Amino acid sequence: xxxxxxARTPGGExxxxxxxxxxxxxxxxxxxxxxxxxxxxxxxxxxALLTPQRVLAxxxxxxxxxxxxxxxxxxxxxxxxxxxxxxxxxxxxxRDPNHRDDLVDGLYLQATSQVDGLRHFRHWExxxxxxxxxxxxxxxxxxxxxxxxxxxxxxxxxxxxDLPRYLRSLDDDWDxxxxxxxxxxxxxGALAYQGVALRDGDILxxxxxxxxxxxxxxxxxxxAFAAAPTSPGLEQSEEMLAWLWDHRLAMVASDNMAVExxxxxxxxxxxxxxxxxxERGPHTGLMHRALIPLLGFALGExxxxxxxxxxxxxxxVWETLLVVTPLHVVGGVGSPANVVAVK
Numbered sequence: 001x002x003x004x005x006x007a008r009t010p011g012g013e014x015x016x017x018x019x020x021x022x023x024x025x026x027x028x029x030x031x032x033x034x035x036x037x038x039x040x041x042x043x044x045x046x047x048a049l050l051t052p053q054r055v056l057a058x059x060x061x062x063x064x065x066x067x068x069x070x071x072x073x074x075x076x077x078x079x080x081x082x083x084x085x086x087x088x089x090x091x092x093x094x095r096d097p098n099h100r101d102d103l104v105d106g107l108y109l110q111a112t113s114q115v116d117g118l119r120h121f122r123h124w125e126x127x128x129x130x131x132x133x134x135x136x137x138x139x140x141x142x143x144x145x146x147x148x149x150x151x152x153x154x155x156x157x158x159x160x161x162d163l164p165r166y167l168r169s170l171d172d173d174w175d176x177x178x179x180x181x182x183x184x185x186x187x188x189g190a191l192a193y194q195g196v197a198l199r200d201g202d203i204l205x206x207x208x209x210x211x212x213x214x215x216x217x218x219x220x221x222x223x224a225f226a227a228a229p230t231s232p233g234l235e236q237s238e239e240m241l242a243w244l245w246d247h248r249l250a251m252v253a254s255d256n257m258a259v260e261x262x263x264x265x266x267x268x269x270x271x272x273x274x275x276x277x278x279e280r281g282p283h284t285g286l287m288h289r290a291l292i293p294l295l296g297f298a299l300g301e302x303x304x305x306x307x308x309x310x311x312x313x314x315x316x317v318w319e320t321l322l323v324v325t326p327l328h329v330v331g332g333v334g335s336p337a338n339v340v341a342v343k
Contacts, residue, residue: 020242030126032241033294042130043148045118045296049250050156054201058157061319062342068308068320071113071337074104079219081257081302083226085111109146110334115154115326116292116299117146119333121283123293124272130296139331146332150325154298156203156250158322158341159196162309163232164209166190174232176209177217181235181261184243196318200248203322207305208232211255233261236268236287245295251324252291253300253337260287300324300337308341317343 017037018026029035038048078087085108092102110116118129119137128137129144136143163182166189167174174180191197198204210231214222233256234240244252252259264270264285275284283289291297312318321342326335 017248020238020245023245024238030123030294032290033126034245034296035130035294038296040130042296043118043132043144044152045129045292045298046250047149047152047154047298049201049248050152050154051201054157054250055155057199058155058321061157062321063317064343066311066343068311068341068343070303070305070308070339070341072302072304074107074112074336076112076215077222079222079226080108080111081214081222081226081229082111087111109327109329109332109336110301113302113304113337113339114300115146115149115324115335115337116288116301117149117326117332117334118144118292118296119146119331120299121286121288121292123289124274126293129293142330145330146326146335147328147330149298150328150335154203154251154322154324154326156201156322157199158203158205158320159191159198160205160207160305160309160312160318160320161187161190162194162207162313162318163190164207165309165313166193169193175213176232177213177230178232179230179261179263180208180232181265182206182208182232183235184237184239187243194312194318195316198247198249201250202247203251203253203324204244204247204249205303205305205308205322206234206252206254206256206259207309208254208256210257211302211304212306229257229262231256231258231262233259234287236260236264236270236285238269240287241290241295244291244297249297251298251300253303253339255303255305257301258286258288259291259299259301300339303337303339311343315343 086106088107089105122128132143268285270289325338
């Protein structure tokens, strides 16, 4: 497929957006942030990279009309993977014998295949994305709400990186249920192994193999996971942030619980000063703290990528048209993914 026309300077930098190294040296905005780059009042973050031209380019990846649903049922995890979330209850009722209606009670918007919105995390020093005030992040306020992405739409070229298949090609015997921090080198190696290149505005799909293993767990093992979450995922490092940003990705989604490895590495650079002094919490060291509030990254978690990965391996095509439709919840922190891939 032809390139979608991403402009580059003679030095290789994408015109109009600085590199991550340049972001680290910013003046007038938090170091390492993208604040103001998509507009002073921007509430889209990296989703703004999904321009009409890139949507059209993504549509041209469709060759067969094969459709893959990438999200699980809303009650897929019982007990829930996070102890702070519950399991929804679906009820059908009727007003007369010829009528049916229904409701869902106790729906946690991030308890199953999900999209993390820009309200999900604030930076411990700089606050919410693009400087939105803390008192604006509440029920009834639209600022940074998930409805911004619902209104804009998240439609683009998805590129699947199948880490288990790549590692098997290296005779790397590992357990997808265990902890592992995938490096930039491993992501680059997997892309080269699959023969696919990233383009500006892509949606990166990371298959770790973790989801299938946890779905096969019995109730006791799931409860144990909720008490002490463990999964493979991206390493927590400035190098990883630079790689994600410098590839101009619109979104990163995975089949694990947090995109990044859980628990965070003990040497993670994303630790506040107070935590470094001993006041550690459940989110200490998470790269979410830079990805979401500083860079405005859209993240997807617990996406079911197995069937799509098997199809990609069979036909050798690792790109797809991806359509994500978050719920139109004004002021929502996150949403079920509602995502399909079309090849």
